Amino acid sequence: MTDAKQAHETGLRRTFAIISHPDAGKTTITEKMLLFGNAIQMAGSVKSKRDDRHATSDWMKMEQERGISVTTSVMQFPYGGRIVNLLDTPGHADFSEDTYRTLTAVDSALMVIDGAKGVEDRTIKLMEVCRLRTTPILTFINKMDRDIRDPIEVMDEVEEVLKIKCAPMTWPIGMGRHFKGVYHLYDDVIHLYKQGQGNRIPEDNRIEGLDNPEVDEVLGEDAAEELRMEVELVRGASYTFDHDAYLRGELSPVYFGTAMGNFGVREMMDGFVEYAPSPQPRDTNLRTVEAEDGSFSGFVFKIQANMDPNHRDRVAFLRVCSGKYERHMKMRHVRIGKDVKIADALTFMASDRAHVEEAWPGDIIGLHNHGTIQIGDTFTQGENMRFTGIPHFAPELFKRVRLTDPMKLKSLQKGLQQLSEEGATQVFMPLDNNDLILGVVGVLQFDVVAHRLKQEYKVDCIYEGINVQTARWIECDDPKMLEDFKRKASANLAIDGGGHLTYIAPTRVNLQMTQERWPNVKFHHTREH
Numbered sequence: 247m248t249d250a251k252q253a254h255e256t257g258l259r260r261t262f263a264i265i266s267h268p269d270a271g272k273t274t275i276t277e278k279m280l281l282f283g284n285a286i287q288m289a290g291s292v293k294s295k296r297d298d299r300h301a302t303s304d305w306m307k308m309e310q311e312r313g314i315s316v317t318t319s320v321m322q323f324p325y326g327g328r329i330v331n332l333l334d335t336p337g338h339a340d341f342s343e344d345t346y347r348t349l350t351a352v353d354s355a356l357m358v359i360d361g362a363k364g365v366e367d368r369t370i371k372l373m374e375v376c377r378l379r380t381t382p383i384l385t386f387i388n389k390m391d392r393d394i395r396d397p398i399e400v401m402d403e404v405e406e407v408l409k410i411k412c413a414p415m416t417w418p419i420g421m422g423r424h425f426k427g428v429y430h431l432y433d434d435v436i437h438l439y440k441q442g443q444g445n446r447i448p449e450d451n452r453i454e455g456l457d458n459p460e461v462d463e464v465l466g467e468d469a470a471e472e473l474r475m476e477v478e479l480v481r482g483a484s485y486t487f488d489h490d491a492y493l494r495g496e497l498s499p500v501y502f503g504t505a506m507g508n509f510g511v512r513e514m515m516d517g518f519v520e521y522a523p524s525p526q527p528r529d530t531n532l533r534t535v536e537a538e539d540g541s542f543s544g545f546v547f548k549i550q551a552n553m554d555p556n557h558r559d560r561v562a563f564l565r566v567c568s569g570k571y572e573r574h575m576k577m578r579h580v581r582i583g584k585d586v587k588i589a590d591a592l593t594f595m596a597s598d599r600a601h602v603e604e605a606w607p608g609d610i611i612g613l614h615n616h617g618t619i620q621i622g623d624t625f626t627q628g629e630n631m632r633f634t635g636i637p638h639f640a641p642e643l644f645k646r647v648r649l650t651d652p653m654k655l656k657s658l659q660k661g662l663q664q665l666s667e668e669g670a671t672q673v674f675m676p677l678d679n680n681d682l683i684l685g686v687v688g689v690l691q692f693d694v695v696a697h698r699l700k701q702e703y704k705v706d707c708i709y710e711g712i713n714v715q716t717a718r719w720i721e722c723d724d725p726k727m728l729e730d731f732k733r734k735a736s737a738n739l740a741i742d743g744g745g746h747l748t749y750i751a752p753t754r755v756n757l758q759m760t761q762e763r764w765p766n767v768k769f770h771h772t773r774e775h
């Protein structure tokens with residue numbers, strides 16, 4: 247069943263996340279987007295990143311501020327007649343699986359690149375995750391007010407390292423102290439840069455047409471001529487924008503600007519709302535769900551502890567995939583097979599956390615969770631289907647957990663089980679001994695787990711280093727071979743929190759050699775929830 251209202255509301259939504267390396271300008275550009283979305287009055291009013299850029303030891307303080315971070319993890323604002331949902335991906339020390347999973351809940355991503363630094367590690371990793379679902383990527387090359395690298399060189403690097411074609415949409419005029427603005431290659435308009443407009447919506451000083459004599463007046467004849475030649479060169483040497491190739495994740499439209507100077511951002515956002523996909527179909531174990539389907543469905547991609555650690559109350563972030571959420575509606579919690587009435591879901595209008603009356607595909611709602619909701623859970627209007635493709639990623643950091651009080655083993659096991667269901671960490675129990683090994687993607691997760699074990703499960707634990715570098719989930723169609731493998735490799739095998747057989751490799755070389763020795767055993771880098 248599809249009705250016009252459903253199709254209309256769905257068509258308005260643009261749900262995305264920013265992928266970038268720390269310090270590329272994600273926080274700054276987020277702030278400018280909120281400014282354009284009239285969600286804040288003046289830049290600087292968003293919680294400063296300084297509070298966010300906590301060292302590991304600041305986590306306790308962060309816990310108290312959780313209420314705030316819950317609201318900033320999803321921001322909804324109107325722009326250009328559309329409704330934009332921006333999902334925050336923790337980008338600093340607290341980089342974790344949350345970041346990865348958030349990317350499963352978006353329809354596209356904005357890649358922010360520091361023009362001086364080019365493609366950096368974190369971006370490469372996040373891009374790999376986007377690839378798993380062929381997420382369309384729009385690129386913003388930032389910090390044009392500085393002396394960056396040659397823009398063509400930066401685009402070449404994006405193409406080479408990230409294996410995606412670049413189609414410049416705007417082209418920078420100069421850089422650093424000589425940054426004059428951008429030329430829109432498709433609108434044939436020059437937007438002139440003026441310093442000092444960073445914390446408000448800047449005026450749009452434009453010159454229509456590259457051949458307009460005004461260009462010579464403003465830039466000077468030589469510079470104008472140089473620009474014309476450069477534009478011709480760029481048009482000839484780079485890809486032309488192809489909307490379908492963008493939607494297939496093969497080509498990225500590229501915009502230039504300075505987030506700090508709030509310049510080039512408007513052109514990028516205009517392009518974003520025009521070209522970025524509206525809510526996309528999602529696969530379940532039974533069928534593909536179209537966003538326009540009338541029956542409500544969604545999945546949980548993130549769980550976050552709420553303000554008050556004394557109440558086991560957490561917020562489960564659910565991405566609406568089809569239908570409409572209405573207050574007081576009944577939903578089927580598919581995994582536990584129960585119908586539950588949801589009276590008070592949260593919505594995330596920019597920095598204001600309010601109770602939501604209705605939500606449409608692409609929107610994120612927050613469900614109060616008293617321990618019954620896990621990452622990956624599906625909610626429907628009665629259909630017993632399950633969304634697929636919400637992965638666990640192989641952790642990269644490992645530690646052995648040791649109790650200070652051995653009598654607390656049961657509490658520790660229970661705590662770790664629950665924290666791993668929630669996605670705060672992954673637990674591995676070796677086949678050959680009684681160790682408990684924690685695996686995480688971001689180092690801050692270790693502190694979070696220790697803190698929560700103490701607060702919520704009254705367990706004190708300490709971590710010890712362990713010789714594990716990476717993990718792979720094991721699958722083998724041949725039961726006899728699997729048994730053989732289990733016997734011979736038992737020293738490196740463990741069961742994870744979900745009961746899955748895992749190979750924990752002391753080194754990458756060891757992993758590689760084992761894979762070569764067992765060509766018919768599959769070593770998976772991700773596992774589905």
Ligand code: G4P
Nearest residue numbers: 267268269270271272273274295388389392504505506507
């Ligand atoms: P992140 O969230 O991706 O980590 O980056 P963030 O926006 O916090 O930006 C990192 C640093 O880069 C900040 O400087 C920020 O001001 C600066 N920055 C962001 N965009 C631009 C830009 O377009 N041009 C220039 N020149 N700088 C930019 P900081 O010194 O670390 O902090 P702050 O004191 O400026 O806040």
